Amino acid sequence: MRYLTDRKRAIGNGSARQGTDHHWSMTVSSYGLLLLVPLFLCAFAPMLGASYADVTAHFAKPFPAIVTALMIWISMMHFKNGVRAVIEDYVHGFARELWIIIMVALSYAIAATGVFAILKMAL
Amino acid sequence: MADVNRGNRPLSPHLGIYRRQMTMITSILIRITGVALVVSALLVVWWLLAAATSPEYFAFADGVITSFVGDVVMTLSVLGLWYHLLGGLRHLIWDQAVMLEMDKAQMLGWIALIGSVVLTAITIVLV
Numbered sequence: 375m376r377y378l379t380d381r382k383r384a385i386g387n388g389s390a391r392q393g394t395d396h397h398w399s400m401t402v403s404s405y406g407l408l409l410l411v412p413l414f415l416c417a418f419a420p421m422l423g424a425s426y427a428d429v430t431a432h433f434a435k436p437f438p439a440i441v442t443a444l445m446i447w448i449s450m451m452h453f454k455n456g457v458r459a460v461i462e463d464y465v466h467g468f469a470r471e472l473w474i475i476i477m478v479a480l481s482y483a484i485a486a487t488g489v490f491a492i493l494k495m496a497l
Numbered sequence: 498m499a500d501v502n503r504g505n506r507p508l509s510p511h512l513g514i515y516r517r518q519m520t521m522i523t524s525i526l527i528r529i530t531g532v533a534l535v536v537s538a539l540l541v542v543w544w545l546l547a548a549a550t551s552p553e554y555f556a557f558a559d560g561v562i563t564s565f566v567g568d569v570v571m572t573l574s575v576l577g578l579w580y581h582l583l584g585g586l587r588h589l590i591w592d593q594a595v596m597l598e599m600d601k602a603q604m605l606g607w608i609a610l611i612g613s614v615v616l617t618a619i620t621i622v623l624v
Contacts, residue, residue: 401592404585411582415575418541419624422571423563426552433548446542455537456531480535484542491545 396455403452407445414445430495439496446488454481523606527584530577537574540567575620582614 386393416437421429433439454477461473515521540562547558561567587605590596596605 401589404589408582408586411578414580415620415624418553419575419620422544423559426548426555426559429555430546442545442574446538448596449534453531453535457535460528460532484535484538487546488538488542491549494521494549495545 383483396459399455401450403448403455406448407452410441410445410448411433413441416443417441433492436496441493443489443492446492448482448484450488454478457481519606522583523587523609527581530581530584534574534577534581536579537570540570540574541559546564572617572621576613576617579616579620583609583612583616 384393386395421432423439424432433442457477458474460478461470465473538624543557544562547554562571588611590605591602
C-alpha cells in the first residue's frame with residue numbers, strides 16, 4: 375500500500391521530492407518566450423553593427439531595455455531548467471550533480487550580467 | 498547457471514538500430530539548438546556588457562560579433578532560436594493532446610524545419 379496520497383505525490387512529496395513543477399516551469403517560460411523572442415529580435419538585432427552612441431541611446435529607451443532584460447532573464451531560467459533535463463539523461467553520479475550546479479551558476483551569471491548591462495545603459 | 502549467455506543475448510533496439518525518423522531527428526535538434534543557444538546568449542550578453550562599459554571595449558566586442566565568423570555565428574543563432582521556438586511550440590500543441598497522429602506530428606516537424614529557415618530569412622532581411 376502507498377503511504378502517500380495522490381495529492382501529496384503531485385505536489386512533490388514523493389521519492390523525487392518534486393512533482394510537476396519542472397514541466398510547469400518549462401511550460402510557463404515557453405509561452406513567455408514565444409512572445410519575447412520576436413520582440414527581442416526586433417529590439418536587439420538592428421543594433422548589431424550600429425555605432426556606440428546609437429546602441430547606448432537605444433537601450434536607454436524603455437521598450438528595448440525592458441524587452442531585452444526580460445528576454446535575457448526568462449531565457450536563462452528556461453535554459454537552467456531545460457539543460458537540467460539533458461544532463462539528467464546523459465550524465466550520472468556525482469558528475470551529474472556537478473554539471474547541474476555549474477549550469478545553474480552559469481545561467482544566473484549570464485542573466486545577472488545581461489540585466490546589469492541593460493540597467494547601466496538605461497539608468 | 499542461470500545466466501550462461503550473458504553478453505551474447507539479443508538486445509532491445511536502441512538508437513543505433515532505429516531507422517531515422519522525422520519526429521526523432523526534430524526532437525534531437527531541439528536539444529542541440531537549446532544547448533547551443535547558450536553560446537549565443539554568452540555572446541549577446543558580452544556585447545551588451547561591452548556597450549555598457551566603454552566605447553573602446555564596445556568597439557572590440559562589436560568587431561568580433563560583426564566579423565565574418567561573428568555573422569555566421571549570429572545567423573546560425575537566429576536559425577537555432579527560431580527552430581527551438583517552433584519545435585517548442587509543437588510540444589505546447591501536443592501538451593493539449595491534439596495533433597498527435599503520425600501524419601500530423603510529422604507535418605508539425607516539417608513546419609518547424611522549413612518554418613525556421615523562412616523565419617530566419619525574414620529576420621535577416623527585415624532587421
